[in-house]
Amino acid sequence: xxxxxxxxxxxxxxxxxxxxxxxxxxxxxxxxxxxxxxxxxxxxxxxxxxxxxxxxxxxxxxxxxxxxxxxxxxxxxxxxxxxxxxxxxxxxxxxxxxxxxxxxxxxxxxxxxxxxxxxxxxxxxxxxxxxxxxxxxxxxxxxxxxxxxxxxxxxxxxxxxxxxxxxxxxxxxxxxxxxxxxxxxxxxxxxxxxxxxxx
Numbered sequence: 001x002x003x004x005x006x007x008x009x010x011x012x013x014x015x016x017x018x019x020x021x022x023x024x025x026x027x028x029x030x031x032x033x034x035x036x037x038x039x040x041x042x043x044x045x046x047x048x049x050x051x052x053x054x055x056x057x058x059x060x061x062x063x064x065x066x067x068x069x070x071x072x073x074x075x076x077x078x079x080x081x082x083x084x085x086x087x088x089x090x091x092x093x094x095x096x097x098x099x100x101x102x103x104x105x106x107x108x109x110x111x112x113x114x115x116x117x118x119x120x121x122x123x124x125x126x127x128x129x130x131x132x133x134x135x136x137x138x139x140x141x142x143x144x145x146x147x148x149x150x151x152x153x154x155x156x157x158x159x160x161x162x163x164x165x166x167x168x169x170x171x172x173x174x175x176x177x178x179x180x181x182x183x184x185x186x187x188x189x190x191x192x193x194x195x196x197x198x199x
Contacts, residue, residue: 038074042081042089047096049112051076051156057123058160065169067160075163095152102126127153
C-alpha cells in the first residue's frame with residue numbers, strides 16, 4: 001500500500017475529516033528516513049543521509065562490505081571538517097545542494113528518500129552527463145584542469161574510493177596486501193634477483 005492509498009483509507013474511516021495541513025504532513029513526512037551509522041560532525045543529518053546513500057551506490061555491498069559498512073560516509077564527514085579549507089568546504093556543500101535540488105526536481109522526492117533503483121538511475125545519469133561534459137579529463141582519464149572545478153559527483157566518487165581503500169577491509173580484503181613482500185634472503189647474487197622494487 002502506498003501513501004496515497006493509506007490516506008484514502010484513513011479519510012474513509014474518519015469520514016473525510018483529514019484536513020489540508022494534515023494531508024500535506026502525511027504526504028511529505030510519512031516515509032522513514034534511512035538510518036545513519038555515525039554522528040555527523042560537518043554535515044547536517046539530512047546531508048549525511050544523502051552522502052551515505054551516494055557512497056553506497058558508488059561502492060555497494062557485494063561479496064565484500066560496502067561503503068557504509070566500512071565507515072566511508074563518516075570518513076568523508078571528518079575529512080571535510082578537519083582537512084578541507086573553508087573555500088573547499090563551501091564548494092562541496094554548494095555541489096551537494098545542487099545535487100539535492102536536481103534530485104528533488106527529477107525524482108519528485110528527496111534523494112535519500114527515493115527508491116533505491118531511482119537513486120541508482122539518477123546517480124548514473126548525473127555521472128554520465130558530467131563525464132560527457134567534462135573538459136578537465138586528461139589523457140589517462142583523471143581530472144587535470146586547473147581552471148575548471150571538478151564536478152561534485154567526481155569529488156564524492158574520489159573520496160568514496162579513498163575512504164574505502166584506506167580502510168582495513170579495503171586494504172586487506174579487496175586489495176592485495178602483503179605486509180612483508182617475500183621471504184628475506186640476505187645473500188643472493190644480483191643477476192638472480194634483478195631490480196628490487198619498493199612496496
